[in-house]
Amino acid sequence: MRYVPALIVDAVLVLVFAVIGRASHSEDPLGLFATAWPFLVALLVGHVVAAVQGRRAPRPWTILWGAIVWVVTVVGGLLLRVATGSTAEPPFIIVATLVLGLFLIGWRALAAVVRRRRRLAEGGAPARGVSDSGGAAGAGAASETGDTTAERDPDTAHERDQQ
Numbered sequence: 623m624r625y626v627p628a629l630i631v632d633a634v635l636v637l638v639f640a641v642i643g644r645a646s647h648s649e650d651p652l653g654l655f656a657t658a659w660p661f662l663v664a665l666l667v668g669h670v671v672a673a674v675q676g677r678r679a680p681r682p683w684t685i686l687w688g689a690i691v692w693v694v695t696v697v698g699g700l701l702l703r704v705a706t707g708s709t710a711e712p713p714f715i716i717v718a719t720l721v722l723g724l725f726l727i728g729w730r731a732l733a734a735v736v737r738r739r740r741r742l743a744e745g746g747a748p749a750r751g752v753s754d755s756g757g758a759a760g761a762g763a764a765s766e767t768g769d770t771t772a773e774r775d776p777d778t779a780h781e782r783d784q785q
Contacts, residue, residue, distance in 0.1 A: 628682035629669050632691060635725040636661045639718070660706070661722070664698025665691065688730040692723050 640658035644650070668691035673679055680686040696719050700710045 625682050636665055639721050660702035661699035664695045667698055668694030683733050685730050688727040692726040696722055
């Protein structure tokens with residue numbers, strides 16, 4: 623269930639992308655679903671692909687997860703559009719790639735900054751070897767105090783407790 627909030631945020635942002643696109647071309651807002659559905663389906667597939675990355679799968683709010691979801695959403699959405707008879711002109715491909723990248727990776731980058739600032743404000747330094755981009759850079763490596771990255775990172779500790 624930890625995937626659901628990120629999936630909801632991403633789905634809302636895909637809908638915002640479709641609304642902006644339709645509005646910029648003065649198209650009927652009732653056609654929103656026709657524009658959004660290929661990207662929503664591909665978004666769901668992207669979340670599944672990100673989730674099955676094995677034991678070291680990134681967390682849904684990380685930049686790495688967002689990058690996986692972004693690529694699958696853009697490529698899959700465009701392929702579904704073309705397969706169902708819609709167009710995918712080069713300007714649309716460029717705009718879809720850039721806007722969805724900004725949306726799907728952007729909120730995760732902001733979340734990483736907020737998490738890091740909150741950690742620093744609470745008096746703790748960022749855990750050494752932990753990357754907000756998706757996982758531990760040196761997971762399991764002992765620090766000067768003898769604890770491991772997984773023991774110091776509350777997100778990793780929570781995941782360990784669920785296994």
